[in-house]
Amino acid sequence: MPEIPFQRVAIVGLGLMGGSVAKALRAAGYAGRIRAALADAAAVGALQESAETWQVELSPVLPDVLADADLILLATPPRVMLGQLEDIARWADAAALVTDIASTKNTIAGRATALLGARFVGGHPVVGSEMTGFHAAREDLYRGAQVVLTPLPSQTDAQAVEKLRQFWVALGAEVREMSPEAHDEALAATSHAPHLLAYLYMAGLEERLPGLEDLAGGGLRDFSRIVDSNPALWSEILLENQQAVRQQLQQVQHNLQLAEQLLAVEDAAGLQSWLSLGKTVRQQFHFPPVSA
Template sequence: MSVDPAAAQTLGTVRIVGTGLLGASIGLGLRGLGVRVLLHDPSPTALALARDMGAGELDPGDEPVSLVVVGAPPDVTASVVRAELAAHPNATVTDVASVKGGIAAELAGAGGIERYAGGHPMAGRERSGPTAARADLFLGRPWVVCPSSTGQAHERTEAVRMLAVALGATPVFMPAAEHDEAVALISHVPQLAASLVASRLVKASDPAVGLAGQGLRDVTRIADSDPMLWAQILSANAPQVAGVLKELRTDLDTVIAALDALGAGEAVGARAAVAQIVHHGREGRGRIPGKHGQPQTRYAVVTALLPDQPGQLARLFEDIGEAGINVEEFSLEHSPGARVGLGSVSVLPAAREELERALTERGWHVVA
């Protein structure tokens, strides 16, 4: 996946309202593809920064535009979209807010609503604001497009799709309600879980937090987020998030009951209940897709010992390439103390035997 100059050429002049991280990143990416980009933001500072970053020109306000991208905070997005639909009577208007159902509801009956198609690029960073902008922020990421009605004119959703394609993202069409359920599950509940785990550390002793390892760091990484922004996002998706949290609470109650029973010496079934939760978690984790949107578990992994000498990785991939086998994923584990590294090559299951044979023939030690 890479940026697409041909898609960019279909966009015409693009107005970006709200030059934070996402708005400025879109501007940067489009400018790099030769698109004319006009910027607007209620904050003169954010606007000037985005311009200086190269995200576009200040919008003089008297020029017709084909596409308006609203990058406003979630709780004002609907009113900004409404104003843009009125101010630009021929333009397609889209937004980048992370919850779509509420905005669609607020916009019901708005003038020009047939020209609005919501969007949600699934990209972000821990840093915010125009100075954190990157032209490549959207490369390879999903970009959800939500038509405003089932019969919406093709040209409107097509304009948003082309915006995503131009920036190297993967457009995913989805009704707003389905989108909101999905992000509750894959974004909003994980965010809250990270916050709930991290909250336990507030009163922990120094020696206790001193034992923290990579596991805790990974689980709580996204807890280092902006409370105001997240209060807006979670509030906008409250029923969906609450629904998933209630399911999680049911499992949590089961674990607590099992651990209480184990603590009281009543182990019958309790240990199995705990193992079951971990087992289900592993199963769910396996559903997170890897390359090409396929589940990770669909790859076969072939592991070869790599002598600790220069040039071994290049030789390995030359040998795999000669055998005509496509590598889906690869990881190298290398320990200075060990005599060898372990190279794990993920391939489609059908290619496993061929890869094992090809590597063995070429003198590699394949680990079972």
């Protein structure tokens, strides 16, 4: 089993993503300390029992959680995370490696590096779920997952990147490096724009209710599963990455116009070859298995 190169892990925010890191660490045989910072005493109380099962110490006091940690993992929603960076920089041990799991990287990488220097390494595990919270967290969430690390050239410490790579590999993930900009453009295409499309599609059906509720099959169910995600979180993600998302939406607009024209002139051959292209493109993706 690959070694986990940390002994005292601090997780800020113990939701689906942070919680799954804690559970995956224990499942991988990690015997070191895990502390998690929660928003307040009520949140601590609600999770106390299940956190004990996983040997995770909870606290609402950020400095206590960060004290002498050698890995600090930021796992709060994007805007919360940005607001916490100054506190993190104030209370983190000078030797601690700091990373995050946010699904947009450009803003966080710049601000965190400015505050924390070479020991901040941005990261994004390309997984998720419409489920939320520690109870939904899974010890196998990162098994086989792609984790993107986004070090800044000539700024981020190469040894820190290597240690973080080992960490994720030990949790079962595959690790790659990209620039924050390239990451955000890619994720706009593979995740953020599809979320927005599915959300606005369902919102657009409002005026057709009641009437349609029983007339949808598995197609619309799966197309719109991501609409069951947290709107507050997704609003933040979309705004963080609004430039790349808008570019992606403009391409969709353009293609919608082409599709309307093909339908209007009843161009069966053109339409079918376009649908076939979509199917061929999809077959080149390596999606996680359906259980994930």
